Each structure stands twice: as structure tokens, then as C-alpha cells.
Amino acid sequence: MIRQSYMRKALLVGGLMLMFPFSVRAEEGLTRAEVFRQVEALSALGDSLFHDPSLSASGKLSCASCHDEAHAFAPANGLAVQKGGATLQATGHRATPSLKYLQAVPQFTEHFFDSEDEADESIDNGPTGGLTWDGRANTLAEQAAIPLLAPFEMGNKTQAEVVAKAIKAGYEQKLRAFEPFLKTTSLFVVLTKALETYQQSWKIFYPYTSKYDAYLAGKVALSPEEQLGLKLFEDPAKGNCASCHISQPGHDGTPPQFTDYGMIALAVPRNMELEETRSVSSYDLGLCGPDRQDLHDRPEYCGLFRTPTLRNVATRKVFFHNGFYKTLHDAVAFYVLRDTHPDRVYPKDTHGTVMRYNDLPTQYQDNINKDPPFGERVDNNPALSEKEIDAIVAFLQTLTDGYTQSGP
Ligand code: HEC
Ligand code: HEC
Known part of the structure; x- marks a missing residue:
């Protein structure tokens, strides 16, 4: 129905x-x-x-x-x-x-x-x-x-x-x-x-004209790779992406928006490209300021940003609030590497120590979300392999509006 x-x-x-x-x-x-x-x-x-x-x-x-x-x-x-x-x-x-x-x-x-x-x-x-x-x-x-x-x-x-x-x-x-x-x-x-x-x-x-919308309407099938990507996107033990970026229609058939609008701290790496226009000691702390003024005295909100929709995300050229990542593959890889291989995510200081969570001052680091796919893992293997990341990227490409049977 x-x-x-x-x-x-x-x-x-x-x-x-x-x-x-x-x-x-x-x-x-x-x-x-x-x-x-x-x-x-x-x-x-x-x-x-x-x-x-x-x-x-x-x-x-x-x-x-x-x-x-x-x-x-x-x-x-x-x-x-x-x-x-x-x-x-x-x-x-x-x-x-x-x-x-x-x-x-x-x-x-x-x-x-x-x-x-x-x-x-x-x-x-x-x-x-x-x-x-x-x-x-x-x-x-x-x-x-x-x-x-x-x-x-x-x-x-x-x-x-x-x-x-x-x-x-x-x-x-x-x-x-x-x-x-x-x-x-x-x-x-x-x-x-x-x-x-x-x-x-x-x-x-908000035309809802993506391939995924056509798929939900029963008009088109996803390719095997896109289908795998969707499964990994939703699987709590793999991507667990859908826990925040909702992918299924509501009970009444309302199309999924690919966000629950929640405010979350992901600790995306500091974007050094922005360094020339701001001081080294200034931080964009999202909910607790400085752009937003009314929640300055709420340290538990520092580092939180709104979960964006992933509709049309494959058309973007920069990702996350500070535009740190430039490819969708790297943006997805961040999720599974952040806590398993921080050395592949954050830069090293002059002593060779990895500067974990380097865009959020230490006193706020308890705010960082640790739900899967984040968190340390027993075997230290990322929750998604390179191939699985590719499949998720293929799935995300089905979220671009303007799909026609002959191509996106
Ligand atoms: C705990 C909630 C949560 C989970 C789980 C989650 N995300 Fe996100 N996602 C966010 C938030 C919050 C942001 C924005 C954070 C920021 O910019 O600091 C975001 C941003 C993104 C972006 C950048 C979008 C843009 O417009 O710049 C991509 C891509 C993305 N998420 C994909 C994924 C994928 C793929 C997964 C699963 C592997 C996933 N997310 C799991 C909350 C989540
Ligand atoms: C110089 C580039 C620039 C211009 C010009 C600009 N914007 Fe934006 N827009 C941004 C940025 C950057 C953000 C994110 C701002 C933030 O988070 O503080 C944004 C955010 C938004 C949002 C919020 C989106 C969301 O996800 O919540 C809306 C709506 C918007 N802009 C509409 C407009 C309108 C309407 C105008 C013209 C009056 C405009 N913008 C002009 C860069 C721009």
C-alpha cells in the first residue's frame, strides 16, 4: 500500500x-x-x-x-x-x-x-x-x-x-x-x-524525483551494488547510517528525508584551509557558538551540528559543516576510520602524536558521538571495507533528483 x-x-x-x-x-x-x-x-x-x-x-x-x-x-x-x-x-x-x-x-x-x-x-x-x-x-x-x-x-x-x-x-x-x-x-x-x-x-x-524515490514507488529496481549499499547503510552492525539519516518512509508513507534533524558532535577534522581567515585558537563550536549566541553557557552542546539530509549529497563538492572532505568516499570513510585508525583521519603534531578530534577543545570531547559505526572495535577493523564504502557511495548516488529511466 x-x-x-x-x-x-x-x-x-x-x-x-x-x-x-x-x-x-x-x-x-x-x-x-x-x-x-x-x-x-x-x-x-x-x-x-x-x-x-x-x-x-x-x-x-x-x-x-x-x-x-x-x-x-x-x-x-x-x-x-x-x-x-x-x-x-x-x-x-x-x-x-x-x-x-x-x-x-x-x-x-x-x-x-x-x-x-x-x-x-x-x-x-x-x-x-x-x-x-x-x-x-x-x-x-x-x-x-x-x-x-x-x-x-x-x-x-x-x-x-x-x-x-x-x-x-x-x-x-x-x-x-x-x-x-x-x-x-x-x-x-x-x-x-x-x-x-x-x-x-x-x-x-522538494520534488522527490530521485532513483530511490522511483524505487520506493515500485517503479525501478536498484542495481546489485546500490542494493548492497542500501543494506549496509541501514544495517546497525555495519554503516548504521540510517539511525540518523532516515531511509525508510514513515508509517503513513511520508517519503524519508534522510535526516532525523538531530544535533550531533562528529568531530570532523579541523579544516586548515580556513586558517588564514581565523585565529588558531578560534573554534566553530556549532550549537554553543560563536555564531549561535543563545546557548553559550551550555558546554554539553559544544561541537554539535545539525544532521543534514543526504538527498542530492552526491552532487556536493565539499562535505560537513567546515567543508573538510572533498569526496563522498572520504566523507563516508571518516565514519569508520575515526576511532579505529585516527592516524588516517587527523594530522600529527611536531612530536608525531596524532591530534585526535583536533577541531574540538579537550573539555568538550565527551560530547562526541560514539555510536556505531564509530567507536573502537575489538579487531580494530573498520566497520566497512573499501568495497563496502564504494557500495554506500553508489547507493547515495541514487538520492540525486532528476532521475529518468535512461540515467540520473
Ligand atoms: C549519530 C548520527 C549519525 C550517523 C550514525 C551518521 N551520520 Fe552522517 N551526519 C551526521 C551529522 C550530525 C552530520 C553533520 C556533522 C558536521 O558537519 O559536523 C552528518 C553529515 C554527513 C555527510 C555530509 C553531508 C553534507 O551535506 O555535507 C555525509 C556524506 C554523511 N553524513 C553520510 C553518512 C553515512 C554514509 C553514514 C553511515 C556510514 C552516516 N552519515 C552516519 C550524523 C550522523
Ligand atoms: C556567500 C555565500 C552565501 C550567500 C550569498 C547566501 N548563502 Fe545561504 N548559506 C550559506 C552558508 C555558508 C550557509 C550555512 C550557514 C550556517 O550554518 O551558519 C547557508 C545557509 C542557508 C540556509 C539554511 C540551510 C539549512 O540547511 O538549514 C538557507 C535556507 C539559506 N542559506 C538561504 C539563503 C538565501 C535565501 C540567501 C539570499 C538572501 C542566501 N542563503 C545567500 C552561504 C550563502
């Missing part, structure tokens, strides 16, 4: 997510058709704004410069971090994520209880959800303000500066037209809402 209804369910989830924030307006006397028309128009405006470099201090950087549709809304280049700011020379310290499949990211909470009907609802899954690597934005509109105002991204100093640029670029009338619908007199609010609505266009941002 799940199979037959699978694609229908995928589309339904998409449509509902888009209409939900506006459904309340329908109750206020606007017809459904009118609400739908306004949402479509707002989305079209968001599309223009998303691709418009005139909203940046440099005049050269749009959202799309870093989030390229042809690359699942991640960068086209292979840089660990993108360049931005007024002269396009500034850099942050985080890899640019894909913007696809963010529609179901729950609001950030420190105590997440799973409401999936097969899950045990009494289990506290700990900090979960929110947008960006550290979950510090709860809506796409709130999130859009971050790059517009970040000195190393679009580089505006104030919201007023963003609005002034939008007016200069000819958007005033179009933005004002949505003030009644959005019940606001702030053009900055309209602008960020438009960007949000565009990013909720399911046909573009």
Missing part, C-alpha cells in the same frame, strides 16, 4: 507545507483561490529576489551565487567556504548547504520527542531542528536575514539598507502590494517572506 500511494503522498506533503502558513488567511474571508494566487505571486517575486545580485553590498552576489539550482542549490565551485562581502574577499567558516528538502525541518528545540507513530514518544532525542548548521533560525524568512546582513556574505549593514537596494532595483511597488496580505508595513518582512515562499515551491525544492 505504501508503494502505490508513495508519490501521491510526496506531492501532498509538499502542497500542504506550502499552503499551511497561509491557511489561516483563508479563514478570514479570502477565498482559497485568492490565497493560492497571492502565494504564487509572492513566490515569483521571491524567485526574482533570490537571483538578484543588486541586493548585495558588492552588487555581484545573489542568494543563487552560493545556492545554485543546477547544483541542488549548493555552490557550483569546490571551495570549502564561499567568498562574499563588499569586495568579495571575505569568507565565513562554514560550507554552504543545499537548500533542498528543508520543508520539514522542525523548529529548534532542546528536547525533541518523535511523533512518528512507530517511534517511542517518551524518548527525549535531545537538541533537534532549526535552520543552518547550528539550528539558529526557525523559519526560512528569519534565515534569509542572516546572509543579507552578514559582512562576509551579502554585506548589508542594516535592514533599511536592504530595503533601499530593493527599491533602487525597482521592487517597491511589487513589495508594497503584499503588505495587506502579509499584514505588515515592513518591506523587509515582505522581502524575506517572498524569499521564504519561493523556497517552499515543492516542484523546485
